[in-house]
Amino acid sequence: MKNKLGRSPAVLYCPICTRYVDGQVEQAGRKLQAAPGQKCPRCASTLDAAIVVQLRQAA
Numbered sequence: 460m461k462n463k464l465g466r467s468p469a470v471l472y473c474p475i476c477t478r479y480v481d482g483q484v485e486q487a488g489r490k491l492q493a494a495p496g497q498k499c500p501r502c503a504s505t506l507d508a509a510i511v512v513q514l515r516q517a518a
């Protein structure tokens with residue numbers, strides 16, 4: 460498992476195009492936030508402001 464940065468795959472909600480997209484989240488203290496530097500695959504906007512909807516938990 461490569462999880463040094465504490466990033467996890469998750470479903471994000473892009474507020475720009477109002478779609479749910481796949482992305483990564485990172486742990487910031489006790490809360491999760493969208494990992495910086497990602498772009499929305501639909502509208503190419505930054506996902507820094509995206510809302511974390513759901514973690515994708517690996518089986």
Ligand SMILES: [Zn+2]
Pocket residue numbers: 473474475476477478499500501502503504
């Ligand atoms: Zn978008």
